[in-house]
Structure formats: C-alpha cells, structure tokens
Amino acid sequence: MNIGEKKIDRPYRWGIVGGGRTSQVGYKHRLGALMDNTNFRLVASAFDVDAERAKEFGAALNMDTDRCYPDYKTMFAEEAKREDGVEVVDVATPNFLHYEVVKAALEAGLHVICEKPMFFSVKEGEEIKALAEKMNKVVCVTYGFSGFPMLLQMRAMIANGMIGKVNMVDLRYAHGYGCDATADVKAEGQKWRVDPKKVGKSFVLGDLSTHTFYMSELVTSDMKLKEVLCDRQAFVGSRYPLEDNAYVLMRYENGAVGRMWASAVNAGDMSSQHIRIVGSKGSLEWNDRACDTLIYEVQGEPAQVLTRGGDYNDPLTQEQERLGALHFEGLPESWANLYTKFAQVMAAKDRGDEEFIRDMIYPDIDHGIDGIRWINACVKSADQNSTWVRFDADND
Ligand SMILES: NC(=O)c1ccc[n+]([C@@H]2O[C@H](COP(=O)([O-])OP(=O)(O)OC[C@H]3O[C@@H](n4cnc5c(N)ncnc54)[C@H](O)[C@@H]3O)[C@@H](O)[C@H]2O)c1
Numbered sequence: 001m002n003i004g005e006k007k008i009d010r011p012y013r014w015g016i017v018g019g020g021r022t023s024q025v026g027y028k029h030r031l032g033a034l035m036d037n038t039n040f041r042l043v044a045s046a047f048d049v050d051a052e053r054a055k056e057f058g059a060a061l062n063m064d065t066d067r068c069y070p071d072y073k074t075m076f077a078e079e080a081k082r083e084d085g086v087e088v089v090d091v092a093t094p095n096f097l098h099y100e101v102v103k104a105a106l107e108a109g110l111h112v113i114c115e116k117p118m119f120f121s122v123k124e125g126e127e128i129k130a131l132a133e134k135m136n137k138v139v140c141v142t143y144g145f146s147g148f149p150m151l152l153q154m155r156a157m158i159a160n161g162m163i164g165k166v167n168m169v170d171l172r173y174a175h176g177y178g179c180d181a182t183a184d185v186k187a188e189g190q191k192w193r194v195d196p197k198k199v200g201k202s203f204v205l206g207d208l209s210t211h212t213f214y215m216s217e218l219v220t221s222d223m224k225l226k227e228v229l230c231d232r233q234a235f236v237g238s239r240y241p242l243e244d245n246a247y248v249l250m251r252y253e254n255g256a257v258g259r260m261w262a263s264a265v266n267a268g269d270m271s272s273q274h275i276r277i278v279g280s281k282g283s284l285e286w287n288d289r290a291c292d293t294l295i296y297e298v299q300g301e302p303a304q305v306l307t308r309g310g311d312y313n314d315p316l317t318q319e320q321e322r323l324g325a326l327h328f329e330g331l332p333e334s335w336a337n338l339y340t341k342f343a344q345v346m347a348a349k350d351r352g353d354e355e356f357i358r359d360m361i362y363p364d365i366d367h368g369i370d371g372i373r374w375i376n377a378c379v380k381s382a383d384q385n386s387t388w389v390r391f392d393a394d395n396d
Contacts, residue, residue, distance in 0.1 A: 002322050009347065013040075013087045016089070017097075018046075019090065020050075021048070023189065025115065029092055039343035043084070044079050045063065054069070079108075088111040089110045091115055095115075095120070096199070099128070102119075102139065111139075111349070112132070112140070117206040117210045118369065119368075121376070122369055122373055122396055125365070136349065140338075140342040142338065145211050145334055146215050147336070148333075149313075150291065150293065150294040152361070155221055157294075158221070163281055164281030166256050169223075169250065169256060169257070170274075170276040173212040174263035175264060202378070202379050203242040204263060204264050205262055209260050219277060223253070224254075226390065226391060227250075228374075228377050228391060230247070232245065246262045248378055248381075271289035274288075281299060283295075292309075293306065293307050341361075345357050376395035
C-alpha cells in the first residue's frame, strides 16, 4: 500500500521545459510528480515557446516567477549558479526538441524525465544513453499509462505461467479524435503533430502506439520482438506522408505473433488502449476504460475479473495500491506511480545503488530507444510496401 509516505530522503528540485498553459500533457506531469508531495518540488520552468505566457503561467501556479525562464538554455545556466538550483528536468516539448533539451540537461548535470517518442533516431538514443552514463544520471520516459497497477498484475501472472506459453499479443491504441481535419491547422498541439519536421517520421505510430508497445514489453517481460510488417495510411489526406491509421503485424523471437492497430480516425471510439495476451492455456485482457480490472480467461472455465486492491494480487501490484479496493483510480495515479519510481531510481543513482535500479520496473532509456526502433521499423516496412523488417536492424 502506498499512502504517500516518503520513499527518498528529500524531494528533488524539479523543473519543466514545455508543458505550459496550452499544452496537452503538462498537467499530467505535475499531477504525477506532485501528488505525494514527497518526491519532487517544482522550482523552475521554461514552460512555453512564448516567454510572456510562460511567466504568466508560472505566476498562476504560484511559482517564483524569477525562476520561470524564457527558454531552457537560460534556465539551465541560471539554475546552475544557485545552491538550490534545479536537479531534475522534465522535457515535455514537441518531439523535435527532445534531443537537444535532453542533451543540454545532461551536460548541465541534471537527471532527465523525457516525453515519448524520445528522439528521432536510435543513434541519438545511444548517444544520449552514453552521455547519461558518463554524467552518472538517469533518463526516464513518461509512458504515462504504464503505471496502472493491473498491468503489473498481468506481468506477474504471465511470468508465473498462468496462461501457459504466450502465443499471441493483441494490441490496440485507436481513437477517433483525429477525424476532424480542421484541428490540424487550428490546435497548437495538433499542428506540430502533422508536420514531419517536428513530429518525426510518423504520427499515430509514434504518438499512440509507442505507449502500447512499451506496455506490451512490460507485461510480456521475457519476450523479444523480432520483426514487424506495417501498412499505414492517411485517411485525412493532408496528413500524408504521415499516417493517421496503421496496422502492424509482429513476430517474436520465441515464435509468438502479434498485431497492433494504431489510429486517430477510429470514428466514435472514446476508449482507446486494449491489450490481450493469449497463451496456450488462457488469456489476460486489460483496457484503459476499465483500468482497475483485469480479465482472466482459462479455456474451459468461467472467466474471472480481478480487481485492483484485491489481496489476491501480486505483492508488486499491491505495493502500488493507493486508495484501497472499491475506490476507483485512474490516469493521475498511473503517472504518480511512475514518478515515484523515477524519484527512487534517481536517488539510487545518486547513492550508487545500481542493483536497486536494475530491479526497478519502470520505463528507462532502453525502453525509450525501443520506442524509436518500433517507429522506424514500422515506417520502413510500410514505405517498402509492407515487407517484414527486423526490429533490431539499423532502420534510422
Ligand atoms: N505521455 C503521454 O501520455 C503524452 C500525452 C500527450 C503528449 N505527449 C508528448 O508530450 C510532448 C508534448 O506534447 P503536447 O501534446 O503537450 O504538445 P502541446 O503542443 O500541446 O504542448 C507543447 C508545450 O511545449 C511548449 N514549447 C514548445 N516549444 C518550446 C520551447 N522551445 N521551449 C519551451 N517550451 C516549448 C509549448 O508552448 C507548449 O506549452 C510530445 O512529445 C508528445 O508526444 C505525451
């Protein structure tokens, strides 16, 4: 049970780049980091591409506006002069800025929490991984849906053989919010998502399916993706050459197969992520509309619905439990579970406890790099008229 007591000696001094007033994701970061009031304190920011709006927003959050900077370079330089300067930075800008901000943050000696998809190329990912190792800092990735406790339960049940050998991995992140083509030119947060220079090689493969792909890595912990075959299309034609819909077939090293449907034009669908893992004896299914439950089906037996908080759940699942059974949790708790782990991993890094970091289940830089591999392999496959592409090849 987690009732918000401290897990590290003192809260980290935390800052944000991006995530300003108009951003889609900024509030989720603040919910995650600040929910327990024991892991992080928000002390500095470069919230916005518009310096005036950044300052106004800092004031509206009751921050010290002298520490709400016009840009990240000024923020890192000014904070480095202070004894109580920022120690951890969160990168919540549009995709094309992640690499340069993360690099500058590590060079300034800060731990980093970065949005997905992390960067554009695996090469950039490997370079940043080497830099983080050199600077003795951690880079965490906000796959924000992966902190739901029932995903850890799914992982434990699969690892314990409760569905037998995994044969099929069935994934879906498909919603209908992208049906309205006019949003691409009107909404600030949508414009860069359909501009290849700013979003990268993909729209929904990066924006949506990197989440669900990481969650599949989380629950099928000992499986390795071998190759993918992807077909992608833009039903809203102005998004071409980016896609607003994609189907991906997957083959795993152990002979299992899978499929992913990623879409922003799944008209009318307001629930989005579904994960079904099918084994030789039974299946486990989770979706984000009923995130507190997990469906367990054994062939030939009545289906069971496991619920969050049930004391039959695995100890690691129970450790994430906050409100107690009967009371609904949701996305804020998922983010807070992740941020708690990020703080613990940073504290372990600072005290040199690598074993603690190895044992912690959280989205780290390797998972960020896998997200880049996923996008680049899928795009390469689709652009080669849907041929099989190895996941671990150089697809940059
Ligand atoms: N983890 C999740 O669940 C999740 C959800 C949504 C978005 N995201 C990711 O978060 C990132 C931001 O997405 P969003 O939807 O919030 O975008 P957005 O366009 O809604 O917001 C971007 C924010 O960054 C600011 N910004 C832009 N350029 C900047 C600069 N040079 N310096 C400082 N701030 C700058 C903008 O002013 C704005 O506040 C993207 O990488 C996206 O993929 C993740």
